[in-house]
Amino acid sequence: MNAENYGFVRLGSSLVPEFVISKPEGLPDPCKCAPKNGCPCRVAGIKCCKYCICKGGDCCKNPITE
Structure with missing residues (x-):
């Protein structure tokens, strides 16, 4: 198996994971769920998600998430 075919890149003599993080278009920046x-x-008009500070959990102040 070639690790470079499975998400790794070669830097010198080392193999390191390649991270590609992109936010889907239209998704707002992760929120802090701060009322003020x-x-x-x-x-x-969307639910909070796992990338928000509240993680869409019990402490979430967004009524759409409930």
């Missing part, structure tokens, strides 16, 4: 700053997820 507003919730970009709520404003966009």
